[in-house]
Amino acid sequence: MAVTETVADLPGTPVTGLAKKDLLDMESLSKEEIKLILDTADSLKDVARHPIKKVPTLRGRTVVNLFYEVSTRTRTSFELAAARLSADVVNINVATSSVAKGETLLDTARTLEAMSVDFIVMRHSCSGAPHILARNLDASVINAGDGWHEHPTQALLDLYTVRDKLGSIEGKTITLIGDLKHSRVARSNLIGFKKMGARVRFCGPPTLLSDGFRDLGAEVFHELKPALDGADIVYILRLQFERHRQGLLPSVKYYTRHYGVTAERVKWAKPGALIMHPGPMNRGVEIAPDVADGPQSVIVEQVFNGVAVRMAVLYLLEVRRAKGER
């Protein structure tokens, strides 16, 4: 019966957890741990297809979604993931403007600790903010995006989607296009795909993509055609319109003309290359509508897989926590 079976009973699910208490970034995950998360997500994906979409793994555990930045997609995905594992979920949305004048992050953390919270899923506009919480709390902290730094569960769901669609990640070429400099998704995917043996290309205007990324392992392109040549995955990042106001783009139109992905340009990549986007999309700016909705697009699958991957992360952190309690 779906309701009573535990995750450990699911076929192929290992009982070893993650090495660290927290999931702060892709940088601190080993290749084996990434594989473990993807395999676990495979087992958990079926839960979503059950008539009653719940397993009792996290019953009695409390998950707090602590969001200092507006997010619908990621927060909802984590909320569903926690709920499907039977955890109690609390959402705390802190307006970004109150960060400076309000309670310090550390005080917020101590308050949550006093309420015996087990997991904190955190999004914050400051790079490194989840690290402060992680250092100071016994609770497991999951980074749901910190500043320009990392968004590890996004990279994990992207890796999952690629493996699911292409059968493997190793040896594949992924081209990420857009504002790489200010993108936590780009950094996490660079590290994640490199660790899993893929080639990672970055393509964007020089103002949004510095050559320094070469030293971090990316191949750097400023023109779309050579960047897409032979690519298995075309990964399109969201363009923030404020980049023009900041003087980092001559105009948004200019960006679209040079870097916007159209059906015509998709042909520069490998036939059947996957089209991915972390959302939310600016249709007609970085991605043409017919590309977003076209046969090669796996953008909807990314969202669907996100829940299973986040369940896997919560589950594997719980395995580690349970071991610690014993």
Place this chain on the structure above:
Amino acid sequence: MMAGNGAMLIKDGRVIDPGRNIDGVMDVLVKDGVISAVGPGIKEKAEKIVNVRGLVVAPGFVDMHVHLREPGQEGKETIATGTRAAAMGGVTSLACMPNTVPPLDTVAMIVYLLSRVAADAVVRVYPIGCLSQERKGEQMADLAGLLEAGAVAFSDDGDTLMNSLVAKRAMMNLAELGAPYIEHAEDAHLLDGGAMHDGLVSLRLGLPGRSTLAEDVIVSRDLLLAGATGARLHIAHLTAPASIDMIRQSRARGVKVTCEATPHHLALTDAAVGEYDTMAKVNPPLRDEACRRALVAAVKEGVVDVIASDHAPHGELDKDVEFVQAASGVVGLETMLPICLDVLVAQGGLSLAALVRLLSTAPAGILGLNAGTIAPGSQADLAVFDPKAEWTLDARKLTSKSKNTPFNGRRMTGKVVHTLVGGRFVVRDGALEQG
């Protein structure tokens, strides 16, 4: 008290007085707070004999870049705690930066500060006055009044004087008054909200970067202005290689420019930020290894005149927050000597005498202080240190009220044993004198 002439003989130390090219084992005789004689085997009877065999006897260090935080931020540091930290580091004279709350931009504030110094300080304190009123960079401060009241130099440190016309006028007036213009050289706009050095580490951590260009643009502007006005320009906490080159070239052309490097910029790189360690957050930021090496080379070459700590105390509340929002600055008075002994002498091959010149003689000269020498007739301000003593820094044990050091846990070689101000022990046997 014992009967006698009140003299003290500091015996058998390695006496280093860079201004007079003295470096050898000899004695120093102190009478009435003044150096009376220096030489080998002084025979004159002294009431008190201090044996310092194996130790270095140097003119007390002169730190021309210190934030005492008083008035206004006494939770971080006070004149009492800051000057005691200075003494623990062998510093007998310091110049305090005027970015207090309120800032040292009026005669009344300088007079008030000096009254507080008279009451609480255990080393000599010389105020630096603001260049502009309220440090806003708009209206020039009463430079002549501040100078008469006791300011020894002028700076809006913490911020750059961005308005080039105000900067030029201030330099014209300071050229006339003969006092140095000290610049914190970071173009406020080019900083672009940066929180650390703009390099690979900032790229990896996803933190906005402060580029070396921000320093270079202001240094180049100031060198042009100093050349045109004849002002004595002093660049604080230099970090950028191109700025080093420009200073060297301008000096060769006759521009009156001096500059300082801090121990943290000489010893550390942006790698110290690690996983968002705010203890390594400082302005200008810790640079990359190439910049660090260029700075060490500039010290050895003589382009850098002075080592200054930029002692900038901050409490836990200021540091235990998100990296971007954390306060910038490190404490440095108590670690300046061992860090320099390590980076410049042990690793860099600099002589001890050259180091003493950087720490004492040169800054005293720039500020025109009666300090930086052990010549007979000068104030008996001495730093007596053991260049070989090994110890490990425990930040909690710092004398400074704030513990924000990036060197916590570091093995140190070299320790101040005695600090004398006007012939009186402020630090004896590595500990503060009571009272």
